[in-house]
C-alpha cells in the first residue's frame with residue numbers, strides 16, 4: 509500500500525479529535541510501554557501529556573543517550589538562490605514578494621564555502637527556492653561537483669525532484685534530502701500554496717517515496733508549525749515516518765519542527781506553539797522512535813535551544829544566514845526568514861560542551 513492510500517484512510521478531523529480525547533491514563537500507559545504504537549504517540553502529544561513533561565523529558569534524554577551517546581552534530585545552511593516561481597504565504601522568497609533575486613555563480617559559491625569552512629563546518633545543507641529555469645538538476649550537479657571536495661556531508665533542501673533525478677545526484681555526493689510537507693491538512697495546504705508547482709499536494713506527499721526508491725542515504729521530514737493544529741500535523745508526520753521506515757528500511761530519517769518565523773511580507777501563525785509544547789513534541793518523537801534524528805535550527809530562540817539540546821536533539825545549526833551570499837558575497841540579499849538565535853558556531857559548540865555533550869563537526873566519510 510502506498511503512503512497516499514494510507515494517508516487517505518485517516519481523516520484529519522477524526523485524528524484531531526482522538527488526540528484531544530486522550531487521557532492522563534493513556535499518557536501513563538504510553539510511558540510505561542517498551543514498544544509504542546501510533547495511538548501511544550497521540551497520547552504523548554495530547555494536551556493530557558502536558559502534566560507529564562518532566563518524566564517525558566527524563567525518558568527522552570535517556571533514550572537519546574542510549575542510541576546517540578552524548579553528541580550533537582553541527583550543520584550550516586548554504587543558500588544558493590532565492591529565485592522562486594511558487595507563491596507560499598509563509599516565505600520571504602515567495603514569487604509575489606517583489607524584490608531582487610539572485611542565484612550564486614560558481615565563484616560566489618566558493619567564496620561562501622571559504623567562510624563556512626573557516627567556521628569549522630564539514631556538513632552543509634544546500635538550499636534554494638523552486639526556479640526550474642535556473643536552479644535545475646543540471647545546476648545541482650554542477651554545484652555538487654564543485655563543493656564535494658570541501659565537505660564530507662552534503663544535504664539538499666530544494667524543490668521535489670523525480671526518482672531518476674535524485675538517482676543522478678546521489679553518486680555525486682548527495683547524502684541527505686529534506687522535504688517538508690508544510691501541512692498535511694489538504695485544504696490549508698491549497699490555501700498556503702496558491703500558485704506554482706508546489707501547489708500539487710500529492711506530488712509533494714509522494715516525494716519521500718521517490719527518495720526511498722532512488723536509494724537516498726537519509727531523508728528529513730517535518731511540517732511548518734503554525735500553519736495548522738501542530739498536534740494533528742505531527743501525528744501525520746509520525747504516520748509518514750512509520751510507513752517510510754517499514755518500506756525503505758535502508759534509509760535513515762530525521763525530523764524537524766520549524767515554527768513559523770517573521771519574514772519580509774509576514775504571515776501570522778494560525779496556531780501558536782509554546783516553548784513547553786515544543787519540548788513536549790521533541791520528547792514525544794524520541795519516546796516513540798529511538799532511531800530517528802531530531803534537528804533544531806536557528807529559527808528557535810536562544811532560550812529554547814539552550815533548553816532542548818540535552819532532551820533529544822541530535823543535530824543543530826549555528827551562525828546561519830538564510831539569504832544567498834549571506835556569509836560574504838551579498839549579506840544584504842533577500843533572506844527567507846529572520847533567524848532567532850544569532851550566536852556563533854563557536855558559542856553553540858561551547859554551549860553543547862558545557863552540557864557535557866560533544867559537538868560533532870564531521871559525522872562520516874564516504875569511501876568510494
Ligand code: SF4
Pocket residue numbers: 592593594595596599600601602603636637638706
Ligand atoms: S517555501 Fe520554498 S517553494 Fe515556497 S516560496 Fe519559499 S522557497 Fe519558494
